[in-house]
Amino acid sequence: MPMKRTFALAALALLTAGFAFPSSRTSALLRYDRQIDALLGRMTLEEKVNMLHAKHMFVSAGVERLGIADLKYADGPFGVREEMEPDSWTPLGWQNDKATFFPTGSALAATWSPELAYAYGAALAREARLRGKDMILAPAINIQRIPTGGRTYEYLSEDPFLSARLSVGYTRGVQDNGVAVCLKHFALNNQENNRGMVDVIVGERALREIYLPPFRAAVEEADAWGVMAAYNKVAGKWCAENDLLLNRILRDEWGFAGPVISDWGGTHSTVDAIRSGLNIEMPGKQFFGKALLDAVARGEVSEELVNRRVREVLRVRLAVKPVPDSEANRVMTSQPAQQKVAYDVAARSIVLLKNDGVLPLQLKNRPLIAVIGANAIQTMATGGLGAGVKTLVEITPLEGLKNRVGERARIRFAQGYEPVQYAGFGGFRKKDPAELEKEEREKELRAETLALEAIEAASGADVVLFIGGNNRAVETEGSDRRDIFLPSGQDGLIARIAAVNPNIVTILTSGAPNDLGVVNRVSKALLLSWFNGSEGGNALADVLLGTISPSGRLPFTLPVKLEDSPAYALGNYPQGGPGSDVFASLVARAEAAPTAQEPGKSARDPNRAYYSEESLVGYRWFDTRKVPVMYPFGHGLTYTSFEYARLGTDRTSYHTDDVIRVTIELKNRGKMTADEVVQLYVHRVDPSVGWPEKELKAFARNTLRPGESRTVRLEVPAASLRYWNEGTRTWNDDPCMIELRVGPSAGDIRLKKRVSLR
Numbered sequence: 001m002p003m004k005r006t007f008a009l010a011a012l013a014l015l016t017a018g019f020a021f022p023s024s025r026t027s028a029l030l031r032y033d034r035q036i037d038a039l040l041g042r043m044t045l046e047e048k049v050n051m052l053h054a055k056h057m058f059v060s061a062g063v064e065r066l067g068i069a070d071l072k073y074a075d076g077p078f079g080v081r082e083e084m085e086p087d088s089w090t091p092l093g094w095q096n097d098k099a100t101f102f103p104t105g106s107a108l109a110a111t112w113s114p115e116l117a118y119a120y121g122a123a124l125a126r127e128a129r130l131r132g133k134d135m136i137l138a139p140a141i142n143i144q145r146i147p148t149g150g151r152t153y154e155y156l157s158e159d160p161f162l163s164a165r166l167s168v169g170y171t172r173g174v175q176d177n178g179v180a181v182c183l184k185h186f187a188l189n190n191q192e193n194n195r196g197m198v199d200v201i202v203g204e205r206a207l208r209e210i211y212l213p214p215f216r217a218a219v220e221e222a223d224a225w226g227v228m229a230a231y232n233k234v235a236g237k238w239c240a241e242n243d244l245l246l247n248r249i250l251r252d253e254w255g256f257a258g259p260v261i262s263d264w265g266g267t268h269s270t271v272d273a274i275r276s277g278l279n280i281e282m283p284g285k286q287f288f289g290k291a292l293l294d295a296v297a298r299g300e301v302s303e304e305l306v307n308r309r310v311r312e313v314l315r316v317r318l319a320v321k322p323v324p325d326s327e328a329n330r331v332m333t334s335q336p337a338q339q340k341v342a343y344d345v346a347a348r349s350i351v352l353l354k355n356d357g358v359l360p361l362q363l364k365n366r367p368l369i370a371v372i373g374a375n376a377i378q379t380m381a382t383g384g385l386g387a388g389v390k391t392l393v394e395i396t397p398l399e400g401l402k403n404r405v406g407e408r409a410r411i412r413f414a415q416g417y418e419p420v421q422y423a424g425f426g427g428f429r430k431k432d433p434a435e436l437e438k439e440e441r442e443k444e445l446r447a448e449t450l451a452l453e454a455i456e457a458a459s460g461a462d463v464v465l466f467i468g469g470n471n472r473a474v475e476t477e478g479s480d481r482r483d484i485f486l487p488s489g490q491d492g493l494i495a496r497i498a499a500v501n502p503n504i505v506t507i508l509t510s511g512a513p514n515d516l517g518v519v520n521r522v523s524k525a526l527l528l529s530w531f532n533g534s535e536g537g538n539a540l541a542d543v544l545l546g547t548i549s550p551s552g553r554l555p556f557t558l559p560v561k562l563e564d565s566p567a568y569a570l571g572n573y574p575q576g577g578p579g580s581d582v583f584a585s586l587v588a589r590a591e592a593a594p595t596a597q598e599p600g601k602s603a604r605d606p607n608r609a610y611y612s613e614e615s616l617v618g619y620r621w622f623d624t625r626k627v628p629v630m631y632p633f634g635h636g637l638t639y640t641s642f643e644y645a646r647l648g649t650d651r652t653s654y655h656t657d658d659v660i661r662v663t664i665e666l667k668n669r670g671k672m673t674a675d676e677v678v679q680l681y682v683h684r685v686d687p688s689v690g691w692p693e694k695e696l697k698a699f700a701r702n703t704l705r706p707g708e709s710r711t712v713r714l715e716v717p718a719a720s721l722r723y724w725n726e727g728t729r730t731w732n733d734d735p736c737m738i739e740l741r742v743g744p745s746a747g748d749i750r751l752k753k754r755v756s757l758r
Contacts, residue, residue: 025220025223025255026255027223027255027256027257027258028223028319029223029225029257029258029315029316029319030257030315032314032315032318032319033311033315035318036311036314036315036318039063039066039068039314040307040310040311040314042066043063043066043310045293045296045303045306046293047063047066048303048306048307048310049288049289049292049293049296049306050063051063051068051280051310051313051314052274052279052280052281052288052292052306052309052310052313053280053281053282053284053285053287053288053289053292054280054281054282054283054284054285055070056086056087056283057084057086057087057088057089057283058072058073058074058075058081058084058283059071059072059073059086060073060280060282060313062317068314068317069134069317069322070322071134071135071313071316071317072132072133072134072135072322073133073134073135073136073137073182073261073282074128074131074133074135074136074137074179075137075387076136076137076138076140076154076386076387076388077104077105077136077137077138077139077140077154077184077387078101078102078103078104078105078124078138078154078387078389078533079099079100079101079102079124079127079381079387079388079389079391080097080099080124080127080128080131080133080136080333080389081099081387081388081389081390082094082097082098082099082389082390083097083131083329091390094329095332096329096330096331096332096333097131097329097333097390098332098333098334098390098391098392099127099131099333099334099389099390099391099392100123100127100333100334100335100338100339100341100342100389100391100392100533100534101342101380101381101389101391101394101533101534102120102123102124102338102341102342102345102389102533102534103342103345103346103349103530103531103532103533103536104153104154104380104511104530104531104532104533105139105140105153105154105155105156105511106144106152106153106154106155106156106157106511106512106530106555106556107345107346107349107511107530107531107532107533107552108120108156108166108170108345108349109156109157109162109163109166109555110349110350110351110528110530110552110553110554110555110636111345111348111349111551111552111701112162112552112553112555112634112677112699112701113166113169113348113701114165114166114168114169115169116169116344116345116348117165117166117167117168117169117170117173118169118170118172118173119173119341119344119345120169120170120173120341120345121139121169121170121171121172121173121174121175121177121181122173122174122176122177122341123173123337123338123341123342124136124138124173124174124179124338125173125174125175125176125177125178125179126177126335126337126338127333127334127335127338128179129177129178129179129323130328130329130330130331130333130335131328131329131333132322132323132324132325132327132328132329133179133323134179134180134316134317134320134322134323135179135180135181135182135225135226135316135320136174136179136180136181136182137182137184137228137387138170138174138181138182138184139156139166139167139170139171139181139183139184139218140154140155140156140184140185141155141156141163141166141167141183141184141214141215141218142155142184142185142187142188142189142190142211142214142230143155143157143158143159143160143163143190143210143211143214143617144156144157144158144190144512144555144556144618145158145190145191145567145611145617146190146191146480146565146567146568146573147484147512147513147556147559147562147565148480148481148482148483148484148512148562149190149191149192149480149481149512150191150192150193150475150476150477150478150479150480150481151189151192151386151475151477152475152511152512152513152556153475153510153511153512153530153531154386154387154477154511156214156555157555157556158555158556158557158617158618158619158633159555159618159619159633159696160209160210160211160212160213160214161213161695161696161697162555162696162699163213163214164213164214164216164217164218165217165699167183167214167215167217167218167222168217168218168221168222170218171183171218171222171223171224172222175222175223175224175225178320178321179320180225180226180258180316180319180320181218181224181225181226182226182227182228182261183215183218183219183224183226183227183228184227184228184230184263185228185229185230185231185239185263186215186227186228186229186230186239186245186246186250186260187207187211187212187215187230187234187239187245188200188202188207188211188230188232188234188239189230189231189232189239190211190609191480191573191574191609192476192477192478192479192480192581193479193480193574193575193606194575194581194606194607195230195231195232195478195581195582196231196232196265196266196581196582196583197232197233197606197607198232198233198575198606198607198608198609199232199233199234199235199236199607199608199609200232200233200234200235200609200611201235201608201609201610201611202234202235202611202614203611203614203615203726204724204726204729205614205615205723205724205726206611206614206615206617207724208724208731209615209723209724210615210617212249215227215250216254219250219254219255219256220254220255224256224258225257225258225315225316225319225320226258226259226260226261226316227250227256227258227259227260227261228260228261228262228263229242229245229246229260229261229262229263229266229278230263230266231263231265231266231582231583232609237276238266238268238269238273239266240260240262240263240266240267240268240273240276240278241267241268241269241272241273241275241276241278242276242277243275243276243277245277246260246276246277246278247276247277250277251277257312257315258312258313258315258316259279259280259309259312259313259315259316260277260278260279260280260312261278261279261280261282262278262280262281262282263282263583264282264283264583265283265284265582265583266582267281267282267286267287267288268287269287270287270288270291270292270295270301271295271300271301273287273288274288274292274295274301274305274306274309275301275305278309279309279312279313280313292306332392333392334391334392334393334534339393339534339535342533342534342535343534343535343538343539345533346530346532346533346535346536346538346539346540347535347539347542347543347548348551348552348675349530349532349539349552350527350528350529350530350532350539350540350543350550350551350552351527351528351550351552351553351554351635351636352525352526352527352543352550352552352636352637352638353516353520353526353527353528353554353558353631353635353636353637354520354523354524354525354526354637355524355525355526355637355639356524356525357524358463358503358505358524358525359505359525359544359546359639360543360544360545360546360639361409361463361505361544361545361546363405363408363409363545366407366408366409366410367409367410367461367462367463368409368410368412368460368461368462369401369405369409369410369411369412369461369462369463369464369465370412370413370414370457370458370460370461370463370464370465370501371397371398371401371411371412371413371414371465371467372413372414372415372416372454372457372458372464372465372466372467372497373415373416373417373465373466373467373468373490374415374416374417374418374419374468374488375397375419375467375468375469375471375507375509376396376397376398376413376465376467377396377397377398377399377413377415378396378419378471378509379394379396380394380471380472380509380531380532380536381394381472381534382472383422383471383472383473383476384422384472384473384474384475384476384477384478385422385476385477385478385479385581385583386476386477386478386583387477388472391534392534393534394533394534394536394537395534395535395536395537395538396536396537397465397467397507397509397529397536397537397540397541398411398413398467398537399537400536400537400538400539400540400541401465401537401540401541401544403537403538403541404538404541404542404545404547405541405545412457412461413457414450414453414454414456414457414458415450415453415454416450416451416453416454416466416468416490416493417447417450417451417454417468417488417489417490417493418443418446418447418450418488419471419473419487419488420471420473420474420487420488421473422472422473422476423473447488447489451489451492451493451496454493454497455496455497455500458497458500458501459500459501461501461503462503463503463504463505464497464501464503464504464505465505465507465544466494466497466504466505466506466507466519466523467506467507467509468486468490468494468506468507468508468509468519469486469490469507469508469509469510469514469529470486470487470508470509470510470511470512470514471509472531474487475510475511475512475531477583478581478583479581480574481512483515483562484512484513484514484515484562485514485515486508486514486515486518486519490519491517491518491519494506494518494519494522494523495518495522497522498522502522502524503524504522504523504524505523505524505525505526505527505544506519506523506525506526506527507527507528507529507540507544508526508527508528508529509529509530509531509532509536510528510530510531511530511531512556513556513557513558513559514558515561515562516558516630516631517560517561517630520630527540527543527544527550528552528554546639546672549638549639549640549672549673549674549675550636550637550638550639551636551638551674551675551676551677551701552636553634553635553636553677553679553744553745554631554632554633554634554635554636554745555633556618556633557618557619557622557629557631557632557633557746558629558630558631558632558635559622559627559629559630560628560629560630564622564627564628564629565621566613566616566617566618566621567611567613569621569627570612570613572609572610572611572612572613573609575605575606575607575608575609576605576606615692616692618633619632619633619634619746620692620693620694620695621692623692623693623694623746624692624693629747631747632745632746632747632748633696633745633746633747634677634679634696634744634745634746634747635744635745635746635747635748636677636744636745638670638672638674638675638676639670639672639674640668640669640670640671640672640673640674640706641668641669641670642666642667642668642669642674642676642704642744643666643667643669644664644665644666644678644742644743644744644750644751645664645665645666645667645751646663646664646665647662647663647664647740647742647751647752647753648662648663648664648753649661649662649663649740649753649755651755652755652756653755653756653757653758654718654755654756654757654758655718655757655758656718656719656722656733656735656757656758657718657719658717658718659715659716659717659718660715660716660717660718660740660755661713661714661715662680662698662713662714662715662716662740662742663711663712663713663714664678664711664712664714664742664751665709665710665711665712666678666702666704666709666710666711666712667704667707667708667709667710668704668705668706668707668708668709669707670706671706672706673703673704673705673706674703674704675701675702675703675704676701676702676704676744677699677700677701677702677744678699678700678701678702678712678714678742678743678744679696679698679699679742679743679744679745679746680696680697680698680699680714680716680740680741680742681694681695681696681697681740681741681742681743681746681749682694682695682697682716682721682738682739682740682741683738683739683741684734684736684737684738684739685736685737685738685739685754686736686737687734687736688734688735688736689723689734691723691734694741694746696746697716697720697721698714698715698716699714700712700713700714714742716740718733718757721733721734721738721757722734733757734757735756735757735758736756736757737754737755737756737757738754738755738756738757739752739753739754740752740753740754740755
């Protein structure tokens with residue numbers, strides 16, 4: 001049954017929806033309300049308003065005379081940002097603020113492990129506490145809608161269920177260790193191009209079933225204490241003044257009890273914003289400073305409403321014990337325990353896409369290994385616009401290989417290509433044609449010199465490790481990529497290398513999809529190694545050498561070509577029209593670099609994004625439309641093989657309040673201990689409404705020794721199979737026959753069984 005296409009009417013429906021469904025849960029933050037009553041009674045209006053905007057770049061004010069400490073924020077989601085001057089982006093230049101660089105979001109998602117997400121959040125919180133921080137501006141949990149997204153590397157997955165399970169683990173890990181999370185970016189910040197202006201037009205069903213579940217799960221299951229409003233608009237309203245998102249859904253339906261903080265520079269009004277649910281304007285006070293006091297004086301905003309917004313801030317302030325300045329920043333931020341977590345995540349995130357038997361590497365007779373590619377020595381903790389980590393250490397792939405190989409092999413390195421450098425704003429000055437022509441000639445000569453050096457290194461090697469992919473200048477906040485081709489001429493280079501040495505293992509250190517048309521064809525093995533944190537190089541070496549079996553699984557689909565992906569196939573992205581980025585302008589105090597746009601699209605309105613694919617995001621699109629893919633969602637090989645058998649359920653028929661309990665027998669048929677991620681998808685056989693071909697509804701990571709068998713148990717609450725009824729604006733059951741499909745990826749289903757919902 002085709003998906004119902006209602007996106008064009010969705011904006012009106014969203015704005016006129018009057019139904020609220022109060023949450024039955026009670027936030028732990030509410031325990032402080034009696035204490036807050038007493039505090040509010042002692043505060044002046046000026047003190048209250050002073051808590052609702054920035055005091056410094058990453059600080060909002062408390063009330064010193066009442067013993068209410070300032071609220072201090074830590075940026076960002078994969079490591080605590082270095083200390084800066086209070087009201088600028090200038091680093092203080094300290095030494096002990098060097099933090100652990102944790103693998104970025106897509107790498108964490110590739111572990112398919114809520115347990116590792118918990119450990120990740122806990123480790124990040126411990127480092128934040130060492131720095132005296134109260135709230136981490138993380139996790140970043142928007143859906144990866146487009147392969148070119150500038151922050152795809154920072155987000156988790158194209159799938160809402162996988163994202164939700166990891167978001168819950170991450171949130172609990174942070175908050176169990178004394179720090180508040182700030183879920184971001186709420187909501188529908190699925191592109192970077194023109195994110196500060198774009199109005200997202202999305203169907204209510206897609207909104208509820210695809211884009212909101214990670215946020216909902218983190219709030220309802222993990223009691224998230226903070227939320228950051230996104231830059232964009234939804235249904236004509238800025239997210240920072242969107243009553244539907246911030247009040248009716250977040251607070252009234254889900255029971256969120258904490259503060260909503262604007263993205264930096266993302267506040268647009270005073271009265272609308274505070275009425276619609278915004279608590280804190282960052283990093284200034286244009287709208288929530290004197291303008292708010294004036295609005296109260298004019299009677300446009302009641303002091304009762306100000307009290308409500310202050311109460312929501314105070315709940316977190318009282319829940320998170322402040323770290324005295326005398327105790328903060330006294331030791332190095334990065335500590336061995338946190339570095340171990342970074343290693344564990346990195347080691348379990350690496351995805352083996354292909355292996356024709358060349359891996360794991362054999363080191364008998366001291367082979368000559370040619371390591372080719374700038375990403376072999378490229379660090380990824382910083383590089384583009386947005387959050388970065390001044391890390392204590394970052395082991396590159398070449399360093400990791402040397403660490404683990406020692407004298408057992410000979411290693412020859414060649415850079416091979418010139419990496420993309422982040423130009424900043426000075427890089428966009430106008431140049432005369434002669435200067436540009438000279439630069440282009442020099443660039444071509446340099447590229448050819450590097451290529452020849454790489455070919456020479458490869459020609460006599462026993463094996464070639466080509467380490468390419470993107471970097472943090474290619475994937476960056478504030479702009480999306482023009483395409484997904486490997487940058488810097490990598491396809492042409494690897495084709496030339498293959499002509500002299502076909503024994504190639506390609507490792508892509510990217511945070512987002514690349515076009516693999518060339519490298520997949522010429523490589524005997526292909527791995528995705530992400531922006532993998534402080535210990536990424538060591539983890540990669542351990543996988544290449546077979547010390548551990550690769551166990552990562554793709555958190556997104558790798559398409560055959562970009563144009564196959566839904567937003568591109570339907571022509572609804574890119575929207576066209578260059579613009580400037582709100583955060584880039586804030587940081588640089590200048591016009592941002594032009595955003596990348598597809599040629600020929602400039603006539604389209606850049607300020608409206610129609611999500612006409614509705615719920616068919618990622619693998620849902622490819623499966624439903626029968627579009628071939630390069631590698632499917634959930635794919636990942638190991639150095640062993642697993643046998644799936646005997647799919648069983650506790651019953652054959654279920655009511656809508658039941659839990660479907662599934663078992664399978666899993667056996668490691670190989671000679672090496674390895675992890676298998678068992679994935680359960682649901683296909684509706686005879687539904688009454690449209691559905692994707694299948695949807696992920698359960699998964700479990702299992703470690704099995706050689707020859708070991710295990711009964712894997714999975715649970716699917718029937719309530720999780722409901723759909724959002726756009727007519728009644730409620731969650732409805734769809735009683736029908738469903739087919740449970742189990743396997744190691746969306747493209748490799750091993751077992752099936754039908755049960756009925758009634």
